[in-house]
Amino acid sequence: MKKTTIYDIAKELNITAATVSRALNDNPRISEDTKKLVLATAKKLNYKQNKLALALKSGKSKNVGVVVPYINRNFFSTVIRGIEEELNPKGYNVIISQTHEEGKKEIDIVQNLLNAQVDGIIISASRQSKGNDHFKYVLSKNVPLIFFDRKKEIEGISSVTLDDAQGAYQATKHLIEQGCKHIAHMTIDLSLLIYQNRLAGYKQALADHGMEFNPDYVIALQSEIVAGKDAAKKLMGLPEPPDAIFSATDLGALGAIQYLREIGKKIPEDFCVVGFSNEPFTQFMELPISSVDQSPLLMGKTAAKVFLEQIESNDVKIEKNVVLSPSLEIRKSSQKTLG
Amino acid sequence: MKKTTIYDIAKELNITAATVSRALNDNPRISEDTKKLVLATAKKLNYKQNKLALALKSGKSKNVGVVVPYINRNFFSTVIRGIEEELNPKGYNVIISQTHEEGKKEIDIVQNLLNAQVDGIIISASRQSKGNDHFKYVLSKNVPLIFFDRKKEIEGISSVTLDDAQGAYQATKHLIEQGCKHIAHMTIDLSLLIYQNRLAGYKQALADHGMEFNPDYVIALQSEIVAGKDAAKKLMGLPEPPDAIFSATDLGALGAIQYLREIGKKIPEDFCVVGFSNEPFTQFMELPISSVDQSPLLMGKTAAKVFLEQIESNDVKIEKNVVLSPSLEIRKSSQKTLG
Numbered sequence: 215m216k217k218t219t220i221y222d223i224a225k226e227l228n229i230t231a232a233t234v235s236r237a238l239n240d241n242p243r244i245s246e247d248t249k250k251l252v253l254a255t256a257k258k259l260n261y262k263q264n265k266l267a268l269a270l271k272s273g274k275s276k277n278v279g280v281v282v283p284y285i286n287r288n289f290f291s292t293v294i295r296g297i298e299e300e301l302n303p304k305g306y307n308v309i310i311s312q313t314h315e316e317g318k319k320e321i322d323i324v325q326n327l328l329n330a331q332v333d334g335i336i337i338s339a340s341r342q343s344k345g346n347d348h349f350k351y352v353l354s355k356n357v358p359l360i361f362f363d364r365k366k367e368i369e370g371i372s373s374v375t376l377d378d379a380q381g382a383y384q385a386t387k388h389l390i391e392q393g394c395k396h397i398a399h400m401t402i403d404l405s406l407l408i409y410q411n412r413l414a415g416y417k418q419a420l421a422d423h424g425m426e427f428n429p430d431y432v433i434a435l436q437s438e439i440v441a442g443k444d445a446a447k448k449l450m451g452l453p454e455p456p457d458a459i460f461s462a463t464d465l466g467a468l469g470a471i472q473y474l475r476e477i478g479k480k481i482p483e484d485f486c487v488v489g490f491s492n493e494p495f496t497q498f499m500e501l502p503i504s505s506v507d508q509s510p511l512l513m514g515k516t517a518a519k520v521f522l523e524q525i526e527s528n529d530v531k532i533e534k535n536v537v538l539s540p541s542l543e544i545r546k547s548s549q550k551t552l553g
Numbered sequence: 554m555k556k557t558t559i560y561d562i563a564k565e566l567n568i569t570a571a572t573v574s575r576a577l578n579d580n581p582r583i584s585e586d587t588k589k590l591v592l593a594t595a596k597k598l599n600y601k602q603n604k605l606a607l608a609l610k611s612g613k614s615k616n617v618g619v620v621v622p623y624i625n626r627n628f629f630s631t632v633i634r635g636i637e638e639e640l641n642p643k644g645y646n647v648i649i650s651q652t653h654e655e656g657k658k659e660i661d662i663v664q665n666l667l668n669a670q671v672d673g674i675i676i677s678a679s680r681q682s683k684g685n686d687h688f689k690y691v692l693s694k695n696v697p698l699i700f701f702d703r704k705k706e707i708e709g710i711s712s713v714t715l716d717d718a719q720g721a722y723q724a725t726k727h728l729i730e731q732g733c734k735h736i737a738h739m740t741i742d743l744s745l746l747i748y749q750n751r752l753a754g755y756k757q758a759l760a761d762h763g764m765e766f767n768p769d770y771v772i773a774l775q776s777e778i779v780a781g782k783d784a785a786k787k788l789m790g791l792p793e794p795p796d797a798i799f800s801a802t803d804l805g806a807l808g809a810i811q812y813l814r815e816i817g818k819k820i821p822e823d824f825c826v827v828g829f830s831n832e833p834f835t836q837f838m839e840l841p842i843s844s845v846d847q848s849p850l851l852m853g854k855t856a857a858k859v860f861l862e863q864i865e866s867n868d869v870k871i872e873k874n875v876v877l878s879p880s881l882e883i884r885k886s887s888q889k890t891l892g
Contacts, residue, residue: 277669285633285649291625298651302658307665310624310649312637319641326646330616330669439837468837498778498807500839 218261226255278306278521279327281337283315283364288493289510290338293362296514297336304522306333317344324348334358334521339366341403353531358524362517363508364408370531372524374517374538378408381506381540382415385460385488388504388542390423392550394458394486398431398449400442400466412462412490431456435466442469450477457485458548464489464496467503471547486548502545509538557600565594617645617860618666620676622654622703627832628849629677632701635853636675643861645672656683663687673697673860678705680742692870697863701856702847703747709870711863713856713877717747720845720879721754724799724827727843727881729762731889733797733825737770737788739781739805751801751829770795774805781808789816796824797887803828803835806842810886825887841884848877 220238224231229248237244237252255261280297282290298308309332313320320340325348327335335352339361346368352359353370361373389397399416401409413432420427430452435441442465449456450473461467467489471481479485481501489496489505496503516536524530559577563570568587576583576591594600619636621629637647648671652659659679664687666674674691678700685707691698692709700712728736738755740748752771759766769791774780781804788795789812800806806828810820818824820840828835828844835842855875863869 275669277665284630285624286627286630288625291623294624294651298653307661308650309669310651311647312633312649314637322646326616330614330648472837495834495837498811498834 218256218259220261222259223252223255223261226259227251275331275333276306277309277330277332279323279330279332279335279337280308280310281313281320281323281327281335282310283313283338283340285310285312287491289363289491289508292510293338293514293517296511296516297518298514299511300515300518300522313340315341317342320344321348324352328352328355328357332357333525334360336360336362336517336521338362339364339406341406356530358521358530360517360520360524362513364406370533372520372532372534372536374513374520374536376408376508376513376540377537378411378540379415379418381490381508381542382412382460382462383419384415384540384542385490385504385506386416386419387423388544389458389460389486389488389548390419390425392458392482392486392548395425396428396431396454396456397425397458397460398433398456400445400459400461400463400470401432401434402436402462402466404434409462416460439465439469439472442466443473444469446470446473450474458487459485460488460490462490464491464493464503464505467505467547468495468499471501471503482546482548482550486550488542488548492543496543496545501547504545504548505543507541507543509540513538557595557598559600561598562591562594562600565598566590614670614672615645616648616669616671618662618669618671618674618676619647619649620652620659620662620666620674621649622652622677622679624649624651626830628702628830628847631849632677632853632856635850635855636857637853638850639854639857639861652679654680656681659683660687663691667691667694667696671696672864673699675699675701675856675860677701678703678745680745695869697860697869699856699859699863701852703745709872711859711871711873711875713852713859713875715747715847715852715879716876717750717879718754718757720829720847720881721751721799721801722758723754723879723881724829724843724845725755725758726762727883728797728799728825728827728887729758729764731797731821731825731887734764735767735770735793735795736764736797736799737772737795739784739798739800739802739809740771740773741775741801741805743773748801755799778804778808778811781805782812783808785809785812789813797826798824799827799829801829803830803832803842803844806844806886807834807838810840810842821885821887821889825889827881827887831882835882835884840886843884843887844882846880846882848879852877 220231220234223234234252237249280294311323320343346366349368359371365373365375401413403409417427433445435445459470467487471487474485489503492505492507496505520534559570559573562573573591576588617640619633650662659682685705688707698710704712704714740752742748756766772784774784798809806826810826813824828842831844831846835844859873
């Protein structure tokens with residue numbers, strides 16, 4: 215079947231194609247009667263407007279781009295679900311891209327989403343994010359840009375983040391309350407704000423409980439099980455090995471636990487471990503792992519709401535920074551005492 | 554800085570905007586000298602072509618849409634990684650959408666991707682996929698469409714799938730070789746070809762080894778841990794309970810194992826379990842779970858290659874059906890005997 219064009223409608227009604235186009239786009243120069251006639255004829259002829267051409271005209275594609283480092287982390291996929299739950303009912307479609315933590319890919323993706331005329335971009339910065347020009351460019355195009363979890367400090371750009379310091383504080387305080395005396399901290403990349411904040415929360419909890427901070431107890435690793443194992447091995451080789459680990463990631467915590475069990479440590483009796491992110495596997499391990507929950511669903515919904523506010527107010531430069539509270543999920547890996 | 558338009562170039566050269574546009578789009582009606590002049594001036598004035606407008610003209614956006622039921626299954630995220638590894642170096646950008654298994658959403662997404670002028674769609678059908686019209690429509694638009702894993706039988710549409718029957722056969726045969734006499738099968742949705750094939754492979758292995766097929770031993774469940782637990786409970790309540798389960802999903806296998814341990818069954822001594830998909834958690838459980846690996850990375854790379862072949866040959870209707878071989882990863886949950 216040949217596709218109906220505005221020329222077919224024009225011919226049918228004996229008016230110009232320009233008039234048809236204006237009528238379809240609700241141009242005030244066209245009378246209501248003509249508009250009705252054009253719409254009825256368009257329907258009769260099964261005319262479908264090219265949504266992309268419309269997007270070019272109106273600047274609204276009803277697509278929102280979501281950019282994450284990786285789609286296969288429960289945290290990110292749950293944030294995306296939150297965004298979809300909020301935006302789908304409003305007629306927005308969510309297009310997802312992953313940066314694999316690469317700065318160049320992040321720039322390409324942002325440019326690509328702009329070229330695809332997205333109505334907004336909701337992004338968690340990649341670990342190797344390069345500069346802020348691509349983010350400022352989005353703003354200059356009057357397209358809402360909202361950071362979640364991993365933000366950059368840019369004037370006029372909104373964000374939804376977790377109070378990472380508070381989460382780390384809770385985890386460390388909990389380990390202290392379990393009677394742990396030498397608490398190590400596994401981190402990832404201290405160039406990222408979230409890991410800086412987790413370290414700060416850990417240090418603050420130690421300080422508030424009169425415990426000394428030992429730099430040897432802080433190890434940076436990749437977010438991998440193997441790295442967690444290696445780090446645990448290194449920590450246990452110290453002259454004064456720790457009796458607990460607060461890991462800034464769940465996979466790191468898992469690797470540490472695997473090593474500790476290999477060398478015969480009893481968890482939680484001899485050694486306590488707490489992770490961060492509350493990835494599903496932490497629950498269904500035979501030894502369930504305590505972890506800090508980051509409220510990803512709420513984070514996604516909140517980021518989507520900030521986007522909707524900006525779209526509705528037609529002002530992308532109202533800066534709004536929402537900080538969500540974490541909650542510690544205490545499980546067997548750190549539960550020496552009940553209560 | 555004001556954006557340079559084709560009108561600025563036209564003014565600079567004292568020619569019409571239409572000529573500039575034709576020159577930029579390499580129209581044969583424009584002389585080579587004029588083209589060179591226009592390009593040089595465009596460069597001088599820092600003119601940037603609107604990629605989307607270009608896409609509308611050329612029909613090439615360099616975006617490829619990938620549609621999956623869920624992004625947070627290791628199988629799907631790994632297929633996507635395979636697609637990206639193959640397509641990114643060729644300058645294609647991958648845009649991901651998830652259907653959450655909803656048929657209506659699948660239709661919307663496909664339409665939306667077409668509106669966004671994607672150069673191709675690589676899709677795993679949703680569980681509630683409705684009819685084939687939206688798929689045939691893609692083909693009618695001369696846009697390559699490739700199914701992976703979950704395919705629909707549509708003439709002219711290519712696919713990359715796993716030999717699911719073979720995987721199920723391997724798993725069941727392995728359980729028989731371990732000495733299991735009463736092997737149950739947990740499945741998901743027998744309206745999907747992949748699950749039909751897994752059931753068929755299971756039955757074939759039983760038949761080839763002279764074991765009777767017992768319909769009571771086949772239970773359909775949602776891909777969830779709780780459903781796996783319930784199903785195991787039901788199976789263990791049969792007059793003649795099974796001594797092994799081949800589950801068509803890993804989460805089902807995990808739920809079954811949780812229940813079996815609760816009632817004091819020793820795994821693998823008393824009861825063997827094999828899953829399907831080789832999700833990462835199957836390896837890092839304290840009791841690692843045997844599972845059928847689906848070669849997701851290879852599946853993604855192969856689907857991407859089929860897309861590239863179609864784009865390069867400019868023929869979206871060469872049907873190519875690639876079937877990959879599964880491999881059984883034997884782990885503790887089913888390893889009564891070594892070797």
